[in-house]
Amino acid sequence: MSQMLAVGASNMDIAGHSARSLVLGDSNPGRIRYAPGGVARNVAENLARLGHPTRLFTALGDDPPGHSLLQATSAAGVDMRSCWVLPDQATSSYLSVHGADGDMVVAVNDMGIVDSITPARLAPYAADLAAAQALLFDCNLSEASLAWLCAHSGDAPVFVDTVSTHKCLRIASSLARVHLLKPNRLEAQALTGLPLDTSADAAAVAQWLHARGVQQLVLSWGAQGVFWSDAQGAQGWQPAPEVVVQSASGAGDALMAGLMHMAGQPLGQAVRFACGCAALTLGVAGTNDPALSVARVQQWLELNP
Template sequence: MSKTSDILCIGSVLWDVIGRATLQMQVGNDVPGRITRIPGGVALNIAMTLARFGLRPALLSAVGSDSAGAELVRECQALGLETTHLYISEDLPTDRYMAIEGANGLIAAIADAHSLEAAGSKILRPLTDGPLGSAKAPYHGAIALDGNLTESLLAEIATSPAFAAADLRIAPASPGKALRLMPFLREGRGTLYVNLEEAGLLCQCTFESAGDAARALLDRGAARAVVTHGGETCADAMPEGVVEDCPPMVAVTRITGAGDTFMAAHIAAERTGRSSRQDALHRALIAAASYVSGDIPS
């Protein structure tokens, strides 16, 4: 484990290009708005939020050696994130994510994370045979992992002895990648952070509440499941029991990154060692609400 970091964030580190309009939108609409480019990706969003809570995250991901990659690394360093263990590729471009958001939520998005997928297990070398750990000397700290990795690589992580001692916190990145988390259900390893739709895909069922979904994930083999449901009640389920809480009502000004903020705030609350499960869930919901309302800067 690096002496300068206390949690690892593994997954997508890229540029977010977000177009936001204050009007409600439908497919095919052409409306005025604002377009921004900011550091993003699930792993990076989580890391940035953890840094805001006073933690020192280290990034494990793939970034191109192009100008976009160099600029992104500088941005990460300026935000207080450790970039020593990033895989810098000479032949792959830096990944990008593009989204369109209206007053009625996310309209459409495209994640171009092909370089992360192409880099594959190279991004894990510091953990599997490097300065952070190995199969014989596994990493013992916290790891935030996102589902933008390939199915085969996620399956390898779920069974690898190099990750057996870690406090794994796992998010699917999007409903389209939810099934990539199946190996963690089968192995009963890690804490899953999913929304109601993603829980339904993993359980092949439709749920009315986060509590029902979280319990079903436990029944399917999850060691722990934290399920969100937008502005409705969310739940944290473990064999010891289920705790629930409802997020505060706020005016929603943005969507992209809200789930990542929730997950990071929940991890940060638990890393202090002073929060109960109920308190950690409440703190995470407050942080996510502040983010979607625009009170927390991008």
């Protein structure tokens, strides 16, 4: 069976969760957790738990966080042969602060090592990319690396996570090669330059992206749920799952893994399955649900029709 390949960031996530409403400029009681993170790494772990042979292309420092990430990701079932361990750089870290409702209030990332994932480093793996079952690229990568990856992706469907309002612009020149794009509302607005103030604006954004070659759009809209659209004209909304949120970190990455798992199925069905993956992840304190499986997602969907 061909592999799914994920290319992008691996972080050590440091998440602070306040026990009550945050008071800015003051010390807030709560809990601090360390967990493996990073968009590409999270998606890869979720894909492995959903039963897919998955290989991760990423860069880690030769330091304790890097060793911990390498061990934890391998233990989750991800093929880490294509991980570069760089002795002269520090492993990426992502520091986030969450309110009592689990939503992130602010975050700081230290991700300079991702710039070492260059076209020159990737070039020896061009054949592996073209032979993949599906490809996941995150916009933590540089514009040059994203362009090279898209140009060498062969016939494999390309899934792209836009990551942030600043980094989403890095995929702008390669949209014609994107099979599925997963931004949130602010990222889609930054990428297209179109307003997204109301749900009625979503169709115009989808039309703009489809006109530039994006085959499928899955637009996360917080409490309003997910808007989805494909280039053949099908569109719809999937309500946000009703779940007691332990942490919002990683839910979007679980959503992406669910979409990749359902590649080839009608997009509306894929989005529903993917929202089940996200719901299970929202219900755990960490960035990934260690018990995620196809059976558990299907059970959740049966209980939440």
